[in-house]
Amino acid sequence: MSQDPAALHLPVLVERCLDLLAPAVDRPGAVLVDATLGLGGHTEGALRRFPGLRVVGIDRDPHAVALATDRLAPFGERFTAVRTTYDHVDDVAAEHGTDGQVQGVLMDLGVSSLQLDDAGRGFAYAQDAPLDMRMDPTTGRSAAQLLAEAPEAELRRILHLYGEERFAGRIAAAVVRRRERAPLTRTTELVDLIRGAIPAAARRTGGHPAKRTFQALRIAVNGELEVLDRALPRAVEALAVGGRIVVESYHSLEDRAVKAALARGATSSAPPDLPVEPETHRPYLRLLTRGAEEADEAELARNPRAASVRLRAAERLRPTPAHLAPARPRRNA
Structure with missing residues (x-):
């Protein structure tokens, strides 16, 4: 497999993402957190287009961090990589931003091209590989371990909730019957079982x-939705006033969470019967997209993986009210 990041990955809707971020990040000293660095395609586009910008890239996958770091080495100190999960976005902003905040946050959710195209990672059902599926292969339990250990009811819940699989019960029962004889360890074994x-x-x-x-x-192996639910309010909190957040989702569960988080900030929290809206209850976000934007025909022709993308964005209008800000202890990134 080629290890040229530009050959491995074509970023989705990169110009549209940069257009949305531009009013906040096109200035000297601005900082953008690319919360899902991957192979660095969006970050490279941002660094080329905005000469005064610094980008901090977050990724849990050590292989992706290494490849992106090599790719972005020509930009010198304008790029910094942090290996962690992106629900640490506010900690990263506190360390690398100005007064603990940044001008932009970009999230390109889901599995990366590197992970899909590396047969050994087990993400792709079309290639024989170990059943791993961990975005960080150095920690956590693999898909094989999950299939070997989870009760049938839990497997059914995972398949129904995260995959919207109509036959979740049949598949979960088949997994349990199969593991009584021998564990599932290969992607092809699981594909045959599902068929x-x-x-x-x-x-x-x-x-x-x-x-x-x-x-x-x-999704279950990597705790993707749990990480996203923690990350979204923290990303908003990491933005300076005037800062912008842009999020690309690839399935309905992700997009639903993004839509809810941004709508919460763009909606008054005052009771509807108050004659005057208190300042502390006014919206702290302004939505920048009308609903979720999708890829046009030109983008789809250039990059077929953009077919399922849903893009949403918002601008920070003012500090988050204390009664709505995410409360938790500060951690080290």
């Missing part, structure tokens, strides 16, 4: 029959 568990008619429609199960297991 055998669902009705023949369902295998002929709706895309690859393993797609939803693989998505669900990946």
